[in-house]
Amino acid sequence: MSAMNAPDTAARLAELTQTLGRQARAAAAGMAKASAAKKNDALRRLAALLRANTAALAQENAKDLARAQAAGLAEPMVDRLKLTPKVIETVALGCEQLAAMGDIIGEIIGMKQQPSGIRVGQMRVPIGVFGMIYESRPNVTIEAASLSIKSGNACILRGGSEAIDSNKALAALVRQALVEAGLPAEAVQLVPVTDREVVGQLIALPEYVDLIIPRGGKSLIERISREAKVPVIKHLDGNCHTYVDDPCDLDMAVKVADNAKTQKYSPCNASEGLLVARGVAKDFLPRIGAVFAAKGVEMRCDAEAQAILASVKNANVKAATEQDWYEEYLAPIISIKVVAGLDEAIAHINKYGSHHTDAILTSDHRHAQAFLTEVDSGSVMVNASTRFADGFEYGLGAEIGISTDKFHARGPVGLEGLTSLKYVVLGQGEVRN
Numbered sequence: 001m002s003a004m005n006a007p008d009t010a011a012r013l014a015e016l017t018q019t020l021g022r023q024a025r026a027a028a029a030g031m032a033k034a035s036a037a038k039k040n041d042a043l044r045r046l047a048a049l050l051r052a053n054t055a056a057l058a059q060e061n062a063k064d065l066a067r068a069q070a071a072g073l074a075e076p077m078v079d080r081l082k083l084t085p086k087v088i089e090t091v092a093l094g095c096e097q098l099a100a101m102g103d104i105i106g107e108i109i110g111m112k113q114q115p116s117g118i119r120v121g122q123m124r125v126p127i128g129v130f131g132m133i134y135e136s137r138p139n140v141t142i143e144a145a146s147l148s149i150k151s152g153n154a155c156i157l158r159g160g161s162e163a164i165d166s167n168k169a170l171a172a173l174v175r176q177a178l179v180e181a182g183l184p185a186e187a188v189q190l191v192p193v194t195d196r197e198v199v200g201q202l203i204a205l206p207e208y209v210d211l212i213i214p215r216g217g218k219s220l221i222e223r224i225s226r227e228a229k230v231p232v233i234k235h236l237d238g239n240c241h242t243y244v245d246d247p248c249d250l251d252m253a254v255k256v257a258d259n260a261k262t263q264k265y266s267p268c269n270a271s272e273g274l275l276v277a278r279g280v281a282k283d284f285l286p287r288i289g290a291v292f293a294a295k296g297v298e299m300r301c302d303a304e305a306q307a308i309l310a311s312v313k314n315a316n317v318k319a320a321t322e323q324d325w326y327e328e329y330l331a332p333i334i335s336i337k338v339v340a341g342l343d344e345a346i347a348h349i350n351k352y353g354s355h356h357t358d359a360i361l362t363s364d365h366r367h368a369q370a371f372l373t374e375v376d377s378g379s380v381m382v383n384a385s386t387r388f389a390d391g392f393e394y395g396l397g398a399e400i401g402i403s404t405d406k407f408h409a410r411g412p413v414g415l416e417g418l419t420s421l422k423y424v425v426l427g428q429g430e431v432r433n
Contacts (some may be wrong), residue, residue: 013198015200021207021209024189027154037271038181039149040100040103040123042178046145047092051088060168065078071105083166093355094143095142098146101319105419108122108311110374117428120425122422123424125152126151126153127420129154132400133215134216135220140165144400147414154396170190172342177352203228204228211230211231211233212232215401221234233408234403235268235356235378238356239327239354241274243273243342247362248280254291262333264387265332269402270387271334272289273325273335273337274337275339278339283310285309286311286312298318301317320335320336337339342360349375350376353377358375359385359386360382360384378410394414398414399412400417
């Protein structure tokens, strides 16, 4: 871009973003009063359209894949771009599952009679307009759109430039489903250009956008958190921990600690740190060490754990650095530390963890209760794999992301996370004295 036309481009992008914002705000009013039947109809129509257009979607997806391969994108990134028939069927099923769920909009909770005679409660209402900024996977377009429709919101979606053709095709189907169901066409809008300047514009529109949800790499989320002028639901890291307590069922501990690390290495809810109470370390560590060695997992250990694991055949054991305790590896690497017991484990997690998901494996009820109370994370677990920290596994139907923030939504963000509560007061002519 030359210096001469840069201002023209900036003005054009600003106008585009303003238009998207105005249209979203107008659509949000229509979505807030839409009936459950219409929203569910739109979701079922979207599922049918996705299935009917699988071949056409594959053609558009092929353009993105060809561009990505020509640009030398890493194979895992190319794989994330693929809109296979299985991926399309999965998101279609997700739409149908959301349609089958009860409608939470308009629910009134906690209604209580006050001494004055008035009754006070809270009503669940949509957030209004949310902007979602995400990378790679085009299926996120449907996940975000379907959750937005079900929760009665309007949304502006900005997918990754590498998936632009796939996202445009998917967004066109969403628009068709909305119109056919009698809902505002602009309730779900895709930013139709790949210029990164749009992100800066979108996150600075408090008059139109009520919430921003970034879903992508750490640098993207840090930038948005730093520059946004509207609230952001975010998580920066998934440095999750599994703590093996004393006392503990060691057979269970081996099974769960293995699953938490190796069931899949890349998700944000895989355990990156393993803490082991000194009282069980000599019995537990050689067993889990053998499992990790067989699966090619590198173990970065404190001196005590390193000494115990030294005898494990074929184990890849290295000395941990201070940075290792903070690290989200997203790879077959795990940090391991022997701790005195529960208190040291909790202190370590609260210092080095990312407040995402942490688990205790124990047979002591009091230790379990203390861990649940004192660990400062979005999800805290007892005798279960951290891999369960997921909207679908929690029964939320779907999730739009996982929040490590402390306000509004925390942990997996499903339908409720895209809503707010307002107070409602019911009276019969009462006046305040």
